Amino acid sequence: MLIKRPNDIRSSEITDEAVYWNRRRFISAVTAAGAAVAAGAVIPFWGSTDPHAGWQRRDDELTPFEDVTSYNNFYEFGTGKGDPAKHAHMLRPRPWTVTVEGEAHKPRTFDIDDMWKRFPPQERIYRLRCVEAWSMVIPWVGFPLRDLLSVVEPTSSAKYVEFTTLHDPEQMPGQRRRILPWPYVEGLRMDEAMHPLTILALGLYGRALPNQNGAPVRLVVPWKYGFKSIKSIVRIRLVRTQPQATWNVWAPHEYGFYANVNPEVDHPRWSQARERRIGELFKRPTLMFNGYGDQVASLYAGMDLRRQY
Ligand SMILES: Nc1nc2c(c(=O)[nH]1)N[C@H]1C(S)=C(S)[C@@H](COP(=O)(O)O)O[C@H]1N2
Ligand SMILES: [Mo]
Numbered sequence: 001m002l003i004k005r006p007n008d009i010r011s012s013e014i015t016d017e018a019v020y021w022n023r024r025r026f027i028s029a030v031t032a033a034g035a036a037v038a039a040g041a042v043i044p045f046w047g048s049t050d051p052h053a054g055w056q057r058r059d060d061e062l063t064p065f066e067d068v069t070s071y072n073n074f075y076e077f078g079t080g081k082g083d084p085a086k087h088a089h090m091l092r093p094r095p096w097t098v099t100v101e102g103e104a105h106k107p108r109t110f111d112i113d114d115m116w117k118r119f120p121p122q123e124r125i126y127r128l129r130c131v132e133a134w135s136m137v138i139p140w141v142g143f144p145l146r147d148l149l150s151v152v153e154p155t156s157s158a159k160y161v162e163f164t165t166l167h168d169p170e171q172m173p174g175q176r177r178r179i180l181p182w183p184y185v186e187g188l189r190m191d192e193a194m195h196p197l198t199i200l201a202l203g204l205y206g207r208a209l210p211n212q213n214g215a216p217v218r219l220v221v222p223w224k225y226g227f228k229s230i231k232s233i234v235r236i237r238l239v240r241t242q243p244q245a246t247w248n249v250w251a252p253h254e255y256g257f258y259a260n261v262n263p264e265v266d267h268p269r270w271s272q273a274r275e276r277r278i279g280e281l282f283k284r285p286t287l288m289f290n291g292y293g294d295q296v297a298s299l300y301a302g303m304d305l306r307r308q309y
Pocket of ligand 1: 068071072073074075076128129130131165184212213214225226227228229230231232
């Protein structure tokens with residue numbers, strides 16, 4: 001599909017959701033005809049020759065744009081689900097730079113508009129599963145994080161990647177209160193960061209990211225709980241030791257560093273076995289690794305996922 005750069009996007013085109021629903025019907029028709037696709041099997045996004053260009057289950061319907069952009073977690077703008085949509089207009093996503101540094105031979109700072117040009121984003125439909133047991137299906141617009149990391153040439157000492165959100169209480173009123181230790185920080189192990197499913201998202205639904213979803217650039221790691229997908233990133237650092245990820249530091253018993261979606265390991269205060277897809281009435285079972293096990297389970301071979309949650 002044609003993905004528009006921010007400057008090309010006119011408000012009249014902001015969401016062409018109907019296009020997506022029509023395509024969705026097309027997919028259903030194709031998979032119904034193709035008996036080779038088992039029920040619930042993961043199928044590559046249509047038309048793509050890249051086997052990692054996005055994965056979608058037959059039972060996935062896109063979550064409407066309205067819900068994706070009005071039901072959010074972004075504590076920099078308040079803890080209520082409606083707060084980010086209400087207050088994120090205070091964020092100025094231009095001009096914006098992302099510094100990539102640390103254990104790298106060629107550290108550098110990317111201007112966000114150069115990022116759009118240098119790493120042309122593609123559409124990828126990924127589920128997002130929040131630790132609070134709700135989920136969405138979102139057509140992201142992004143590119144593999146590993147493409148950016150290769151440009152800075154990580155040294156052999158780079159074992160983890162640390163991500164940091166903008167810290168500016170003027171633009172992010174939630175940072176005036178100690179809801180969390182600011183700025184928000186997340187981290188991945190190097191192999192997780194280099195995995196082709198891990199993307200930096202610049203947009204969703206064919207347009208630049210709305211502020212409440214983490215403009216102008218956020219991480220999306222589809223097999224992990226939503227809190228790993230850090231928003232409004234200003235710094236990416238290659239490091240030797242496990243980063244001090246915000247939720248993991250704040251409440252280590254409740255939020256692990258790995259945070260892989262796992263229906264068998266409950267949150268201490270509630271079950272993780274089921275989830276409510278936003279817009280649906282009944283809960284559905286949560287899948288191991290959020291359904292991306294075929295792609296990522298090997299990263300955790302030999303690990304005790306009950307202990308390293
Ligand atoms: N900087 C920052 N990033 C964040 C959060 C946050 O509060 N601050 N919330 C996380 C949580 S808990 C979730 S579930 C997802 C929600 O993303 P969405 O609002 O686009 O659905 O963002 C994650 N990224
Ligand atoms: Mo979350």
